[in-house]
Amino acid sequence: MTGLFLINILLALAWGAVTGSFAEVNLLFGFLLGTMALYLIREQAGSDRYLRRFWLIFVLAMTFVYELVLSAVRVASIVLRPKIELKPGIIAYPLTVDRDFEITMLANLITLTPGTLSVDVSDDRSTLYIHCIDVPDKQATIDDIKNSFERKILEAFR
Template sequence: MNSLFLINILMALVWAAITGSFSLPNLLFGFALSALALSLIREQVGTVGYMSRVRRVVSLFLLFLYELVLSSISVAKLVLSPRMKLNPAFVAYPLRVDKDFEITLLANLITLTPGTLSVDVSPDRRILYIHAINVTDEEALKRDIAEGFEMKIMEAFR
């Protein structure tokens, strides 16, 4: 998988060299174009798994964007309300992911989402401590994380 990703990057750099522009949009276009080329010959070079992983990573990114918009609106409503009724809480979230990369990615996605902050991971790496500014139902928050970010991370990187 890693070698195919490097081939994809190399092909994008070759594209940029041929076109004479190393701008970010041109590099991204070259990356997409080389991914398309690899998908056309996927059976010959063994990129079937690579292409499905790309789709799953894009799905995770789109979920993050969706959650970012929803939580931004929710936090804006809280801040702009005259009485600002907050229910802050620390939540001990039981982790299903176990690799350092997956735990770090989950913690960062939670922190980047407005209204939540990853505070710490237990020494045995089984509990992620999260602070949220408005928790009405702790179990619903845990379920949202488990069925959202954590599930998408496991789909994309396992």
């Protein structure tokens, strides 16, 4: 996996050398070209999984931005209501991911999503405590996170 990434960087550098410019944009373009080249030989070089992971990380990043905008709009709609009636709560979320990096990622994503803010991780790393700004149904919130973010993180980094 890392080998293919290095090859991709090497291809980008080669592109920079051939075109005679090591400007960031040109290198980025070379990187994209290298990815395309790896796509063409995906069956011979086995780069299928590598490209798939690339794509999944990209999808994850896009989800991140989308959810941030959504949550900002939702917070805005809550704040601008003439009368604020909310049922906040701190819920325990059972974690499926177990690596530090993935937990950090998930906690960050949760904080930037509508109405949730991660407060603490239990010492055995099995539970994430989340403060919700409005939680009429605890299980619905948990299912929501399970089905969107945690699944996407598992797909992208496993």
